[in-house]
Amino acid sequence: MADQITMTSAGLKVGNNPVIPYIEGDGTGPDIWRATVAVVDGAVQKAYGTERKIVWKEVLAGEKAFKATGEWLPQATIDAFKQDLVGIKGPLTTPIGGGIRSLNVAIRQECDLYVCLRPVRYFTGVPSPVKHPELVDMVIFRENTEDIYAGIEFAAGTDEAAALAAFIREHFPKMYGKIRFPEDCGLGIKPVSKAGTQRLVAAAIDYAIREDRDSVTLVHKGNIMKFTEGAFRDWGYACAHEQYGAQPIDGGPWHLLKNPRTGKEIVIKDVLADAFLQQILTRPAEYSVIATLNLNGDYISDALAACVGGIGIAPGGNINYQTGTAVFEATHGTAPKYANKDMVNPGSLILSAEMMLRYLGWTEAADAIIRGLDRSIANKTVTYDFERLMPGATKVTCSEFGRQIIKNM
Ligand SMILES: NC(=O)C1=CN([C@@H]2O[C@H](COP(=O)(O)OP(=O)(O)OC[C@H]3O[C@@H](n4cnc5c(N)ncnc54)[C@H](OP(=O)(O)O)[C@@H]3O)[C@@H](O)[C@H]2O)C=CC1
Numbered sequence: 001m002a003d004q005i006t007m008t009s010a011g012l013k014v015g016n017n018p019v020i021p022y023i024e025g026d027g028t029g030p031d032i033w034r035a036t037v038a039v040v041d042g043a044v045q046k047a048y049g050t051e052r053k054i055v056w057k058e059v060l061a062g063e064k065a066f067k068a069t070g071e072w073l074p075q076a077t078i079d080a081f082k083q084d085l086v087g088i089k090g091p092l093t094t095p096i097g098g099g100i101r102s103l104n105v106a107i108r109q110e111c112d113l114y115v116c117l118r119p120v121r122y123f124t125g126v127p128s129p130v131k132h133p134e135l136v137d138m139v140i141f142r143e144n145t146e147d148i149y150a151g152i153e154f155a156a157g158t159d160e161a162a163a164l165a166a167f168i169r170e171h172f173p174k175m176y177g178k179i180r181f182p183e184d185c186g187l188g189i190k191p192v193s194k195a196g197t198q199r200l201v202a203a204a205i206d207y208a209i210r211e212d213r214d215s216v217t218l219v220h221k222g223n224i225m226k227f228t229e230g231a232f233r234d235w236g237y238a239c240a241h242e243q244y245g246a247q248p249i250d251g252g253p254w255h256l257l258k259n260p261r262t263g264k265e266i267v268i269k270d271v272l273a274d275a276f277l278q279q280i281l282t283r284p285a286e287y288s289v290i291a292t293l294n295l296n297g298d299y300i301s302d303a304l305a306a307c308v309g310g311i312g313i314a315p316g317g318n319i320n321y322q323t324g325t326a327v328f329e330a331t332h333g334t335a336p337k338y339a340n341k342d343m344v345n346p347g348s349l350i351l352s353a354e355m356m357l358r359y360l361g362w363t364e365a366a367d368a369i370i371r372g373l374d375r376s377i378a379n380k381t382v383t384y385d386f387e388r389l390m391p392g393a394t395k396v397t398c399s400e401f402g403r404q405i406i407k408n409m
Pocket residue numbers: 028032090091092093094095104311312329330331332333334335336344345346347348385
């Protein structure tokens with residue numbers, strides 16, 4: 001028996017046997033996927049016995065898809081994510097320079113998954129390069145459909161780059177004069193819209209209200225990129241003011257919002273991206289919910305993951321809160337040098353699956369995963385990345401780490 005997940009006015013409707021499409025992924029993807037599926041099935045069984053079970057449905061993308069179909073991202077895969085609503089994926093390779101554009105970004109854009117949700121918090125015992133990793137408890141809302149990631153780029157020396165340069169020269173001669181080497185210049189365009197910004201910022205504020213968080217920080221580089229990053233900040237504050245009734249503090253720009261659920265205050269503030277990247281090291285406790293643009297969010301995700309013990313344990317989900325469509329995935333990439341060695345940490349994908357279970361409303365199964373992971377780390381039976389920094393730890397394989405988590409649930 002298999003149930004289709006549907007979106008209703010009351011939220012997702014999830015049966016006992018939901019169909020969940022998954023992409024195994026490239027590089028280390030198959031290793032971490034195998035460990036993840038075992039942990040998720042184990043957690044669901046632990047929480048609900050035989051009453052509930054996920055019906056996994058493989059869909060293809062990346063190298064496996066190319067070998068089987070001649071396409072890197074078959075339309076059937078996008079259709080499955082849209083139809084089945086909730087899915088999960090391993091990492092996919094993106095070549096640098098030429099070749100295909102990011103399949104990961106393509107999935108987010110084609111399904112209009114406008115929020116890249118990346119919670120970053122510390123698990124006791126995980127080795128970290130900072131003195132107080134336990135002070136890091138942030139949830140990143142990274143805009144997922146706009147910015148430099150829209151992929152409007154023209155290679156130096158092409159007719160397209162020359163045509164765009166000619167257009168700028170004709171219509172914006174002063175700006176053309178600012179291009180230092182116009183003759184051999186690659187050109188990129190950075191679209192950032194009010195609608196795109198405000199649906200992202202609204203999702204971040206909704207989260208702060210729902211999860212009783214005390215601040216939402218808009219992270220941008222608006223001093224330099226005034227009409228994209230600066231506009232993101234201004235539209236973000238406008239969203240807080242117009243849609244949530246937030247009021248300026250001492251004339252602004254910071255705003256204060258009363259949580260309608262708890263009556264507590266939520267500060268809406270902003271910070272420049274470079275300052276933020278140093279402050280996450282020096283005073284992380286001052287930040288809670290983060291709303292930011294696509295590229296900033298990419299950098300911030302990896303930097304924050306490092307603060308709490310590394311990319312091996314940083315989860316994520318790409319979500320459209322209106323349609324309910326969501327594809328969960330780790331923050332890290334394919335780590336190709338470790339492919340097929342059954343070696344890397346499956347924690348990021350396992351915790352992404354844990355987010356997925358919570359999104360489905362299967363909180364008991366999600367809690368079982370957290371219990372299993374907490375205890376496995378406390379027992380110091382960990383993969384190479386933690387073991388090399390954890391005195392007295394026992395190094396286990398990727399699959400064995402998964403088995404430890406199941407045992408410890
Ligand atoms: N969403 C996605 O699918 C993403 C895909 N990518 C793609 O992945 C490919 C490789 O990118 P790359 O820049 O090497 O970044 P990766 O994140 O794949 O790897 C960088 C380093 O991070 C560490 N790492 C990554 N995964 C794990 C894990 N599961 N457990 C423990 N440590 C881990 C390793 O560090 P160490 O060497 O110190 O052990 C690794 O060398 C590229 O094609 C890139 O485009 C990148 C990011 C996201």
